[in-house]
Amino acid sequence: MGNVQIKGVTKSYGGVRVMHGVDVEIEDGEFVVLVGPSGCGKSTLLRMIAGLEEISGGQISIGGRVVNDIPPKERDIAMVFQSYALYPHKTVAENMGFPLLMAKRPKAEIAEKVNRAAEILDLTKYLDRYPKQLSGGQRQRVAMGRAIVRDPQVFLFDEPLSNLDAKLRVTMRVEIKELHQRLKTTTVYVTHDQIEAMTMANKIVVMRDGRVEQIGRPLDLYDRPVNLFVAGFIGSPAMNFLQGKVATRDGRQVVLTDQGIALPLDGVQVEDGRAVTYGIRPEHITIGEGGIPVDVSVFEPTGSETLIFGRVGGVPIDALVRERIEEEPGKTMSFRLDPRKAHVFDQVTGQRL
Amino acid sequence: MQSKKLGWLLLSPTLFILGLFGIFPFIYVLWVSFHEWNPFAANPEKLFNWAANYRKLVFDAQFLASLGVTLAFVFFAVVSEVVIGYILAQAFMKDFPGKAFFRTIHTLPLIMAPIIVGSIWKLMTTPSIGIIPHLLKNFGIDLNIGQSAIAAFCITVIMDIWHWTPLVTLSLIAALVSLPADPFEQAQIDGANKRQIFWHITLPMIRPALIATVFIRLMDAMRTVDEVLMLTGGGPGSATRYVGVHIYKEVFPKTNYGYGSAISVIVLYLTIVICWLLYTSLIAPRNKRG
Numbered sequence: 079m080g081n082v083q084i085k086g087v088t089k090s091y092g093g094v095r096v097m098h099g100v101d102v103e104i105e106d107g108e109f110v111v112l113v114g115p116s117g118c119g120k121s122t123l124l125r126m127i128a129g130l131e132e133i134s135g136g137q138i139s140i141g142g143r144v145v146n147d148i149p150p151k152e153r154d155i156a157m158v159f160q161s162y163a164l165y166p167h168k169t170v171a172e173n174m175g176f177p178l179l180m181a182k183r184p185k186a187e188i189a190e191k192v193n194r195a196a197e198i199l200d201l202t203k204y205l206d207r208y209p210k211q212l213s214g215g216q217r218q219r220v221a222m223g224r225a226i227v228r229d230p231q232v233f234l235f236d237e238p239l240s241n242l243d244a245k246l247r248v249t250m251r252v253e254i255k256e257l258h259q260r261l262k263t264t265t266v267y268v269t270h271d272q273i274e275a276m277t278m279a280n281k282i283v284v285m286r287d288g289r290v291e292q293i294g295r296p297l298d299l300y301d302r303p304v305n306l307f308v309a310g311f312i313g314s315p316a317m318n319f320l321q322g323k324v325a326t327r328d329g330r331q332v333v334l335t336d337q338g339i340a341l342p343l344d345g346v347q348v349e350d351g352r353a354v355t356y357g358i359r360p361e362h363i364t365i366g367e368g369g370i371p372v373d374v375s376v377f378e379p380t381g382s383e384t385l386i387f388g389r390v391g392g393v394p395i396d397a398l399v400r401e402r403i404e405e406e407p408g409k410t411m412s413f414r415l416d417p418r419k420a421h422v423f424d425q426v427t428g429q430r431l
Numbered sequence: 432m433q434s435k436k437l438g439w440l441l442l443s444p445t446l447f448i449l450g451l452f453g454i455f456p457f458i459y460v461l462w463v464s465f466h467e468w469n470p471f472a473a474n475p476e477k478l479f480n481w482a483a484n485y486r487k488l489v490f491d492a493q494f495l496a497s498l499g500v501t502l503a504f505v506f507f508a509v510v511s512e513v514v515i516g517y518i519l520a521q522a523f524m525k526d527f528p529g530k531a532f533f534r535t536i537h538t539l540p541l542i543m544a545p546i547i548v549g550s551i552w553k554l555m556t557t558p559s560i561g562i563i564p565h566l567l568k569n570f571g572i573d574l575n576i577g578q579s580a581i582a583a584f585c586i587t588v589i590m591d592i593w594h595w596t597p598l599v600t601l602s603l604i605a606a607l608v609s610l611p612a613d614p615f616e617q618a619q620i621d622g623a624n625k626r627q628i629f630w631h632i633t634l635p636m637i638r639p640a641l642i643a644t645v646f647i648r649l650m651d652a653m654r655t656v657d658e659v660l661m662l663t664g665g666g667p668g669s670a671t672r673y674v675g676v677h678i679y680k681e682v683f684p685k686t687n688y689g690y691g692s693a694i695s696v697i698v699l700y701l702t703i704v705i706c707w708l709l710y711t712s713l714i715a716p717r718n719k720r721g
């Protein structure tokens with residue numbers, strides 16, 4: 079079965095440790111996205127699963143078998159590189175059939191499987207072409223075709239869409255997701271783009287500096303980020319952060335900023351006087367009476383929504399609202415923050431309270 | 432308009448030098464090859480003799496024999512150089528202690544003048560004083576390139592390998608360094624072993640550089656003169672009388688300029704034909720691939 083277990087995995091390059099003990103459990107058939115800023119070790123972890131990088135410490139098993147000392151070709155995995163890594167001197171059909179050729183499958187079987195994959199990926203017309211005669215999106219699909227003809231236990235993707243233009247990226251995102259729903263093959267997908275992570279994953283692993291920050295379902299990460307980093311990384315536009323101290327006003331707990339502005343809380347158990355970071359997503363702010371006063375500088379209408387950029391006591395705060403705003407920039411507006419959607423983090427540790 | 436004139440102006444020194452040292456001598460040789468010309472004989476005049484030199488060539492047993500040994504020499508030398516050069520290039524792609532030192536040492540033969548290479552190998556192979564016959568004696572082999580045709584042939588091939596393999600290594604290192612890493616990692620994941628990676632990935636990807644190197648070596652080896660002349664003088668008998676040596680012996684001791692020129696033209700023609708055959712069989716069918 080195509081489950082993947084990563085236990086206490088570390089990685090050092092010549093004495094420099096870049097991965098500090100990573101634990102991830104991937105169930106059979108899951109679509110797991112490794113996400114994090116550039117340089118956090120996503121590719122390194124994926125390449126260790128693939129067997130292209132040595133594992134400095136810890137253990138990785140695929141389908142219940144420890145693979146630390148097993149070469150890539152015996153791990154029963156398929157990988158799609160960011161560069162697609164197509165063989166330039168082979169045709170599309172030869173590229174897709176290469177893993178089967180290496181596995182010494184009969185010619186007829188190779189042709190049949192390649193044709194089937196080409197049909198799924200809409201590549202039938204291009205089977206005789208060379209990679210340089212294809213567009214970026216087509217090359218991407220050839221790389222996926224080469225992965226699916228093998229019917230491996232696990233698919234590994236390393237930022238497969240980042241070389242495509244924005245529109246194609248959205249299309250391919252859907253295609254990959256559909257492909258996964260159809261094949262139900264365990265997939266580990268690396269991206270730095272949190273939207274890709276949110277839209278594609280069953281489970282997201284957020285990484286930073288060689289550590290796992292949080293693992294969870296996309297909406298869990300969105301609703302209950304465990305720390306400031308995850309809170310700021312997941313969600314677009316990003317969460318607003320305001321500093322303050324917990325206090326009680328009129329029998330309700332609030333966060334008081336240095337300017338004495340009260341940010342509403344609901345159902346958070348924190349002792350008064352504690353220094354906290356108050357987090358609220360732009361989409362959880364509405365415009366209306368009784369809110370906090372914000373100096374508004376820029377409106378960005380997108381048609382369906384309006385993104386409002388403003389400042390409260392010098393600190394930036396953005397709101398995303400459904401209605402169209404017909405106001406002049408430069409005036410003060412009242413932002414109502416939804417207390418049930420507020421997040422509170424310890425100012426020192428950054429952990430969720 | 433301005434820029435076109437300027438372009439020709441900037442090109443003119445190159446064109447002038449190319450014309451002076453490349454095109455003009457070639458046309459001159461071609462012209463001479465249709466003459467009877469022995470400038471140091473009683474009659475130093477050039478006498479136009481139509482294709483008599485070429486007609487003579489076709490029936491010249493010595494020339495034909497010389498062509499035969501040349502082709503054997505070129506074949507063994509170039510094939511060995513490519514194989515050894517590739518293995519060395521792969522070795523130099525890896526890291527090992529003293530790599531820079533070995534790479535420098537390995538490249539030294541390239542910067543030696545052929546005449547020096549010939550002298551060194553003559554010293555090393557002279558039966559009474561040379562190190563090679565001395566060492567081979569321990570294995571009961573009596574090496575004397577002045578007497579054994581086979582030994583002389585082998586030693587000239589080995590000398591050529593020693594001299595020119597570094598060129599192959601250098602150009603293949605350049606080719607290997609510029610290859611992208613991803614297809615090789617992909618091939619590992621796709622289940623290819625080392626041998627399959629070589630045949631399916633490495634070889635096709637370095638094919639252009641490899642073929643260019645083979646052409647250069649082939650054309651060069653076809654006109655080897657000085658090293659062999661120095662080492663064996665073309666002997667024993669005519670065992671190592673490669674066409675370059677043959678032309679030299681026709682032109683200088685016999686001062687037979689017209690005939691020598693005709694041989695040169697034919698050898699050039701043969702070289703072009705060999706390259707063309709290689710090109711059509713190796714490159715042209717793959718050209719569409721990229």
Ligand SMILES: Nc1ncnc2c1ncn2[C@@H]1O[C@H](COP(=O)(O)OP(=O)(O)O)[C@@H](O)[C@H]1O
Nearest residue numbers: 091092096114115116117118119120121122123
């Ligand atoms: N071959 C290598 N040698 C030394 N350091 C490396 C090597 N590959 C990656 N690193 C380091 O490991 C860290 C993680 O890299 P990587 O996994 O490529 O990040 P990501 O894919 O998340 O952008 C980075 O700090 C990078 O500098």
Ligand SMILES: [Mg+2]
Nearest residue numbers: 120121122237
């Ligand atoms: Mg990466």
